[in-house]
Amino acid sequence: PKIAVLISGSGTNLQSLIDATSSGFVPAEIVIVISNVGKAYGLTRAKQAAIKTLVIRHSSYQTRQLFDNALHEALVEAEVDVVCLAGFMRILTEDFVNKWRGKLINIHPALLPAFKGTHAQRQAIEAGVTVAGCTVHFVEPEIDNGAIITQETVHVSPDDTEETLIEKIKTVEHVAYPKALKLLVTNKITLDLKSGKLRRN
Numbered sequence: 001p002k003i004a005v006l007i008s009g010s011g012t013n014l015q016s017l018i019d020a021t022s023s024g025f026v027p028a029e030i031v032i033v034i035s036n037v038g039k040a041y042g043l044t045r046a047k048q049a050a051i052k053t054l055v056i057r058h059s060s061y062q063t064r065q066l067f068d069n070a071l072h073e074a075l076v077e078a079e080v081d082v083v084c085l086a087g088f089m090r091i092l093t094e095d096f097v098n099k100w101r102g103k104l105i106n107i108h109p110a111l112l113p114a115f116k117g118t119h120a121q122r123q124a125i126e127a128g129v130t131v132a133g134c135t136v137h138f139v140e141p142e143i144d145n146g147a148i149i150t151q152e153t154v155h156v157s158p159d160d161t162e163e164t165l166i167e168k169i170k171t172v173e174h175v176a177y178p179k180a181l182k183l184l185v186t187n188k189i190t191l192d193l194k195s196g197k198l199r200r201n
């Protein structure tokens with residue numbers, strides 16, 4: 001299968017997916033990395049791995065719809081089968097999500113359904129939880145919703161801060177995302193489009 005990874009930033013999760021595909025742990029090929037931000041460091045990571053990159057600046061489009069159309073066209077053009085959101089900081093339209101439903105996954109730095117939205121790690125610190133983690137899930141039109149594929153946990157110690165928790169969670173994100181992608185591309189799991197629930201095959 002052909003994978004696209006969508007990023008906006010440093011791309012450490014992208015790196016974990018590059019490593020997992022090039023080692024053969026995930027039997028798939030990342031054919032394109034798309035960023036909505038021109039200076040995202042993840043673009044450099046992709047270039048270093050000889051993966052095609054594309055910048056589609058959201059600021060160049062008047063509406064979300066037009067931006068998502070450009071994104072969709074680029075994915076179709078690259079003959080992409082699966083789209084991984086990896087720190088992609090744009091909300092996607094319902095229309096776009098429906099076109100890719102079942103083939104579109106995201107990683108969120110919290111144990112969903114807890115702490116949706118931005119600053120999930122700060123929310124976790126403020127809530128005083130002792131266990132935190134990350135979730136890889138299918139994308140649904142409603143943000144940070146969708147069937148859960150994998151989760152990994154970390155322990156939160158009393159001296160953890162938002163910054164240390166971000167780093168702690170990132171180390172397990174880099175384990176969770178390749179695992180989830182492997183399950184998807186090897187057809188071990190699928191999204192039941194009718195119920196929105198995960199099906200283990």
Ligand code: GRF
Binds near residue numbers: 013042
């Ligand atoms: C990760 O924490 C991810 O869970 C969140 O954005 C961050 C991206 O980090 N959605 P990176 O660019 O992969 O390093």
